[in-house]
Every structure is written in C-alpha cells, then in structure tokens.
Amino acid sequence: MEAKLSVNRQNAISRIDKRLYGSFIEHLGRAVYDGIYEPEHKNSDADGFRKDVKEVVAELNVPLIRYPGGNFVSGYKWEDGIGPKEKRPRKLDLAWRSMETNQVGIHEFAKWAKEVNAEVNMAVNLGTRGIQEAVECLEYCNFEGGTHWSDLRKQNGSVEPFGIKTWSLGNEMDGPWQIGHKTAEEYGRLAAETAKAMKLVDGSIELVVCGSSTSKMPTFGDWERIVLEHTYDYVDYLSLHCYYGNKENDIGNYLAQSLDMDRFIKTVVSICDFVKVKKGSDKQINLSFDEWNVWYHSNDQDKELEPWQVAPPLLEDIYNFEDALMVGCLLITLLKNADRVKIACLAQLVNVIAPIMTEKNGDTWKQTIFYPFMQVSNYGRGVVLTPHVESETYGSKDFAEVPYIETIAVHNDETDELVVFAVNRSEDRDIAFTFEEEGFELETITEATELAGYDKKDTNATNHDLVKLKEKSEVVLKDSRLSTVLKPLSWNVIRIK
Numbered sequence: 001m002e003a004k005l006s007v008n009r010q011n012a013i014s015r016i017d018k019r020l021y022g023s024f025i026e027h028l029g030r031a032v033y034d035g036i037y038e039p040e041h042k043n044s045d046a047d048g049f050r051k052d053v054k055e056v057v058a059e060l061n062v063p064l065i066r067y068p069g070g071n072f073v074s075g076y077k078w079e080d081g082i083g084p085k086e087k088r089p090r091k092l093d094l095a096w097r098s099m100e101t102n103q104v105g106i107h108e109f110a111k112w113a114k115e116v117n118a119e120v121n122m123a124v125n126l127g128t129r130g131i132q133e134a135v136e137c138l139e140y141c142n143f144e145g146g147t148h149w150s151d152l153r154k155q156n157g158s159v160e161p162f163g164i165k166t167w168s169l170g171n172e173m174d175g176p177w178q179i180g181h182k183t184a185e186e187y188g189r190l191a192a193e194t195a196k197a198m199k200l201v202d203g204s205i206e207l208v209v210c211g212s213s214t215s216k217m218p219t220f221g222d223w224e225r226i227v228l229e230h231t232y233d234y235v236d237y238l239s240l241h242c243y244y245g246n247k248e249n250d251i252g253n254y255l256a257q258s259l260d261m262d263r264f265i266k267t268v269v270s271i272c273d274f275v276k277v278k279k280g281s282d283k284q285i286n287l288s289f290d291e292w293n294v295w296y297h298s299n300d301q302d303k304e305l306e307p308w309q310v311a312p313p314l315l316e317d318i319y320n321f322e323d324a325l326m327v328g329c330l331l332i333t334l335l336k337n338a339d340r341v342k343i344a345c346l347a348q349l350v351n352v353i354a355p356i357m358t359e360k361n362g363d364t365w366k367q368t369i370f371y372p373f374m375q376v377s378n379y380g381r382g383v384v385l386t387p388h389v390e391s392e393t394y395g396s397k398d399f400a401e402v403p404y405i406e407t408i409a410v411h412n413d414e415t416d417e418l419v420v421f422a423v424n425r426s427e428d429r430d431i432a433f434t435f436e437e438e439g440f441e442l443e444t445i446t447e448a449t450e451l452a453g454y455d456k457k458d459t460n461a462t463n464h465d466l467v468k469l470k471e472k473s474e475v476v477l478k479d480s481r482l483s484t485v486l487k488p489l490s491w492n493v494i495r496i497k
C-alpha cells in the first residue's frame with residue numbers, strides 16, 4: 001500500500017502554542033504522594049520530591065501542568081495545603097474516597113513545577129466553594145503584597161508571587177459524579193461571576209471554563225452553548241475532556257477513535273463560534289483539551305480498593321504498544337487542530353493514567369505512551385503545516401472511512417527543522433510512504449525513529465525497557481522528496497534539515 005503527505009511552506013494551520021504539550025497532576029492515587037513526592041526515598045531532595053522523577057518529567061518537556069484536580073478540586077480547600085506541614089489537616093477526599101494529608105500544597109507544587117520548567121494551570125473549587133474562595137486563592141498566589149492573603153503567602157515562605165497565568169474555573173461541572181454538580185445555567189452564572197471577580201484581582205490571567213466531560217454526555221452541546229452565553233466576555237478557553245480505550249479488543253476501531261477526537265474538537269469550535277455570532281463579539285474563544293489520554297485498563301481493579309487510604313494505587317493503567325500508537329494518533333489530531341486548541345493536558349503525568357511510573361522506595365520507569373508524547377512535545381514546536389494526505393482507507397465498527405495513515409508535519413522555525421510524525425494503523429500491511437514539500441530546502445535526515453515490531457499487548461511493566469524507540473532504517477531523501485516504509489502498526493518520527 002502507498003501513502004503520501006504533501007506540505008507547502010506557505011500553507012500552515014497555525015503556530016503551535018507550546019501549552020499544547022501540557023500535562024496534569026491531581027491529588028489522586030499515587031500521583032503526588034508516592035509519585036512525585038516521597039520524602040523517604042533515597043533520591044528525594046530536601047523538599048521530599050524525587051529527583052529521579054523530576055529528571056524523567058523534564059525529558060517530556062511539559063510547559064504547563066494542571067493542578068490540583070480533576071474531581072479532587074471540587075471538594076478541596078486550598079488553605080489546608082499552606083502553613084507548617086505538621087499543622088495541616090488530614091481530610092477525607094470524597095472524590096476518590098481517599099485520605100488527603102495535605103503535605104503537598106500550592107507552595108510545594110509551585111516550586112516543584114518551576115524545577116521541571118513548567119507553569120501551573122491552577123484549578124479553583126467551584127463544586128463546594130465559590131467566588132470568594134477563588135478570589136482569595138488568586139490573591140494569595142499572584143498579588144504582590146500588602147494584603148492579608150498575599151502577606152500570608154510571604155509569611156509561608158514565598159516572598160515572590162507564584163505568578164500563575166492560567167486558571168481553570170472548576171472541573172467537569174456537568175458530571176453527576178462531581179461534588180457540587182451543577183446545571184449549565186447554575187454553573188454558567190457562577191463561572192461568569194467568579195471569572196469577573198478574578199480578573200479584577202489580576203487582569204493578566206487567562207481563564208478556562210468547563211465544557212463537557214465527554215462528548216457522550218446527554219447535555220453535550222447545550223452545556224457548551226449555555227455556559228458560553230453566560231461567560232463569553234470573561235473567559236478565554238473552553239475545556240474538553242476525553243479518554244479512549246480498546247475494551248472490545250478491536251484495534252482497527254480503537255485506533256480510529258482519534259477521528260472522534262477530531263469531530264469533538266470541530267463540534268465545540270462550531271459552538272464557540274455560534275455564541276460569538278449570537279453575541280456579536282469580536283473575541284474568539286479557543287479550546288483547552290485539558291484531559292486526554294487512554295484510560296480503561298485499571299477500571300475493574302479500582303473497584304476492589306479499600307476506601308480512605310493515603311495514596312492508594314488508583315487509575316494505574318499499564319499501557320501497551322497499541323496504546324502508544326493511539327496516543328500518537330491523538331497527538332497528531334491535536335496538532336491538526338492547533339489553530340483552535342491552544343492548551344492540552346495529557347492526563348495525567350505520574351502513576352495515575354500516566355506515561356511515568358514509580359515504585360515505592362524503588363525505580364521510575366517509562367510506559368509505552370511516554371515515547372510518542374516525548375517526541376511530539378520536544379519536536380512538534382513551531383508551525384504546523386496543512387497536511388495533504390493521500391491514503392487508502394478502511395471501515396471499522398464505528399467509523400466508515402479511516403485512513404490507514406495518520407500523519408502531520410511541523411516546521412520548527414527556530415531550528416529550521418521539518419519533522420514528520422506518522423502512524424501506520426494497518427495490522428498487516430507496510431505503507432510505502434512519500435513526503436513531499438514545497439518551499440523548504442531540505443538536505444539531511446537528522447534523525448529517524450520508529451516504535452514498531454512489538455506485540456500489540458506488550459507493556460513495559462516487567463521489562464521496563466521492552467517497548468522503546470528504535471532507529472528507523474531506509475529513509476531516503478532526494479530532491480526534497482522523502483521516501484520510506486512505515487511498518488504495520490508503527491509510530492514514526494523523521495526529522496529533516
């Protein structure tokens with residue numbers, strides 16, 4: 001089978017906002033406690049954070065990390081996480097029915113995030129709390145000094161404000177599972193008034209308002225419209241969340257689900273633009289896909305866990321090779337929509353549906369999905385070029401026409417490098433792939449790698465080094481035309497100068 005990707009320098013989708021490669025750390029399971037924070041571990045720093053974990057996080061080059069939830073935030077009192085650690089309260093976390101010790105709070109997390117070179121995307125609790133607490137949290141974090149909350153921050157050790165730029169107005173407020181679940185009207189009003197007040201404290205912040213928890217919610221569509229009708233003038237981004245899985249063990253249909261993500265994004269863009277027209281506004285609302293990933297492997301085992309544990313092993317999906325291909329398809333889909341998706345967060349980062357796993361008192365290791373995310377985050381910077389793709393298609397259970405190839409090219413105008421990302425979705429057919437460009441003068445292939453040749457269900461759980469990048473051979477560049485073979489079920493990255 002053959003497939004072709006053509007691009008033209010003059011024809012770009014958008015400059016990529018680096019926050020497209022954000023991630024997420026929630027007070028959930030072993031993400032914080034026994035994940036990034038394990039004071040007893042031999043590799044921990046003076047603050048109790050694992051240095052080995054920080055090093056692996058840094059490899060992913062995530063510019064933004066959403067915190068502290070997730071469902072957790074809808075019952076969270078941010079003040080419980082400040083002041084002397086020994087005085088911080090132990091609280092029931094109702095969202096995950098766990099015990100929250102509050103040994104990590106905003107000071108510790110902000111410092112950790114800075115060390116891994118990431119900004120914090122801070123969520124406020126609009127489940128059990130409201131405008132006042134959100135405004136106070138912002139004042140505590142960002143106000144210079146001379147007020148009760150900003151001086152308390154100084155007293156607690158941070159003289160300089162945290163300077164948090166991106167804020168989320170609650171989490172998944174459309175979901176009946178959410179503590180303080182609201183109707184679109186109720187949430188829209190609360191979010192608008194909270195946003196208004198927060199921007200009075202700090203006009204430089206950007207705000208993300210909650211869209212639907214998935215496109216399968218019965219309120220999807222109406223929720224976005226109503227919430228935006230209330231909040232349009234005060235917010236900057238609308239959120240989308242989606243998790244995928246291969247429960248039916250049908251890889252053709254599984255890998256096709258990135259088409260669902262594409263449709264979801266385009267539908268939400270239409271709703272944003274509909275409200276824009278209705279309001280006669282000049283302002284454009286962009287999207288924050290602030291939870292996306294594969295999540296299904298751990299669903300059954302999570303039902304067996306005893307409640308009220310500190311750091312229970314929740315949502316510990318062990319990813320296999322086919323999940324890495326799926327994450328590759330989802331990343332390419334986000335890039336294809338980079339004109340409107342400005343923020344995206346791989347949910348999550350450590351231990352909880354994560355690319356990075358840690359063992360208590362032990363090692364840290366990389367899941368299969370680590371590799372596509374690492375490569376796109378590091379090399380997918382600059383401008384994403386409009387892809388013209390020629391490919392055969394197949395039909396799957398839920399999708400009529402699925403291209404065998406999912407592909408995109410990015411031009412990094414700082415390093416003047418062109419990078420091609422491609423997934424071959426076929427289980428048994430090679431793709432003879434050509435890449436053609438206009439407007440660049442390409443001379444050398446600087447790196448070509450692939451994830452290929454594994455069993456679909458191979459994981460890195462036992463042999464932490466099993467699924468990993470390999471050098472890709474037989475990549476030929478001649479007269480600005482690149483040709484190579486994409487092996488069946490493969491993730492491919494080719495960097496050209």
Ligand code: AHR
Pocket residue numbers: 026069070071072171172213291347348
């Ligand atoms: O990321 C795990 C959970 O998924 C988050 O807490 C919630 O927002 C979503 O339902």
